Amino acid sequence: MSVLSTPKDEVAEKQPHSNWLMTQIRKPEWSPYAAGTMLGITVALSLLLAGQMPGSSGSFENLIAFLGSKLDANNIYFRFIMPAGITWQVWLMLGVFLGAFASAWLSHDFRWRKMPDKQWISVFGSARWKRWLIAFIGGAILEIGAGIAGGCTSGLAISGGVQLAPAAFLFIPGMFISGIITAAIIYRKNF
Amino acid sequence: MSTVVIPLIIGLAFGWSLHKAGMTRYHKIVNLFRLTDLAVLKFMMAAMVVGVGLIYAFVGFGWVTLAISTPVYVLGNFVGGLVFGVGMAGAGF
Numbered sequence: 001m002s003v004l005s006t007p008k009d010e011v012a013e014k015q016p017h018s019n020w021l022m023t024q025i026r027k028p029e030w031s032p033y034a035a036g037t038m039l040g041i042t043v044a045l046s047l048l049l050a051g052q053m054p055g056s057s058g059s060f061e062n063l064i065a066f067l068g069s070k071l072d073a074n075n076i077y078f079r080f081i082m083p084a085g086i087t088w089q090v091w092l093m094l095g096v097f098l099g100a101f102a103s104a105w106l107s108h109d110f111r112w113r114k115m116p117d118k119q120w121i122s123v124f125g126s127a128r129w130k131r132w133l134i135a136f137i138g139g140a141i142l143e144i145g146a147g148i149a150g151g152c153t154s155g156l157a158i159s160g161g162v163q164l165a166p167a168a169f170l171f172i173p174g175m176f177i178s179g180i181i182t183a184a185i186i187y188r189k190n191f
Numbered sequence: 192m193s194t195v196v197i198p199l200i201i202g203l204a205f206g207w208s209l210h211k212a213g214m215t216r217y218h219k220i221v222n223l224f225r226l227t228d229l230a231v232l233k234f235m236m237a238a239m240v241v242g243v244g245l246i247y248a249f250v251g252f253g254w255v256t257l258a259i260s261t262p263v264y265v266l267g268n269f270v271g272g273l274v275f276g277v278g279m280a281g282a283g284f
Contacts (some may be wrong), residue, residue: 027211032230035212036237042204043238044245047255050197054205055260088198095202096209103210116217116283138282142275149271150261153279154205156268158235160261162242167261167268174272175279176224182280183224191225 028107043162052088053163055155057146059093062086077147123186149174208238217283224280 024030046054065084068075078084104110115121115131124130146152149171151160157175160168184191212234213219222228249255261268278284 029213030211032212032233033237035208036234037241038208038211039205039234039238040241040243041245042201042208043242044249045204046201047246047258048249050193050201051255051258052198053258053260054198054201088194091195092198092202092205095199096206097202098199099203099206099208100210100215101206102203103207104215109210118216118218119221120217120283135282135284138278139284140278142278142282142284145271145273145275145278147271148274149268150264152275153235156261158238158242160259161235161239162246163257163259164243164247165259165261166263167259170263170265170268171272171275174269175276178273178276179224179280180226180276182277183221186221186280187225 026107028104028109039158040162043159047163050088053155053159054092055089055151055159056093056096057143057152058082058155059087059089060143061147062090082147220283221280224276 043054046052061082062085065078065082069078069084072078101110114128115126120131124134142152146156149156150167151157151171153175156165156168156171158168161172209215213230214234219228219230223231246255246257250257
């Protein structure tokens with residue numbers, strides 16, 4: 001824990017990296033264009049090396065299907081569309097978690113947080129239960145939407161988009177339309 | 192090996208780029224929909240430009256076949272997107 005709470009100036013002292021690569025690794029944030037380029041290369045290599053495209057929402061469905069198919073053995077969704085299993089996508093999701101963790105840890109951005117850093121409190125107040133409740137409900141809505149559409153931001157919008165799949169370009173406008181409306185309702189005072 | 196190690200490595204790169212782009216932060220996601228910070232859009236578009244170029248080059252060389260997993264279902268894809276956007280803007284994931 002002591003490593004996590006190292007004061008900022010101490011961190012600066014510890015890293016006099018003239019090495020360009022180390023500087024990039026330790027940066028908490030890259031230009032979105034640089035990070036996006038890395039993601040584009042990653043998804044292309046995924047197709048080349050594995051013949052599969054990454055997606056995130058599916059892995060949660062593969063995992064919850066273990067419970068879902070126990071509760072309702074005849075459930076068509078869990079029997080045919082998202083069967084239970086430790087699938088390729090589940091391993092990928094573990095990698096995503098570890099990759100984001102490594103990036104956060106190496107850039108001294110890793111902290112245990114119970115609330116978002118910015119903005120949340122200005123709209124919803126500082127009640128922790130509110131954040132957890134809305135995060136839970138929002139997560140559930142998001143997963144239902146991904147189930148209906150057949151993918152999420154990664155599995156459909158990006159993985160589908162880079163293959164010019166029509167479904168991706170139906171999903172993206174839908175996501176933006178309702179996202180903008182939802183944000184306008186939540187932030188109506190200062191949208 | 193190929194069913195565990197390769198997805199793990201691809202996932203590592205994926206997660207790394209997500210964190211470096213700030214996609215793990217509530218305000219980044221929500222401000223996209225408030226149109227005050229378009230980092231998410233820049234990130235997604237950059238990924239698409241690079242990804243489309245590489246993938247269609249690979250297809251041209253005959254190295255890969257496309258793996259489109261989501262069939263076109265106009266109403267479903269669009270309505271799913273509408274439902275998804277509500278959750279995304281609310282939770283900030």
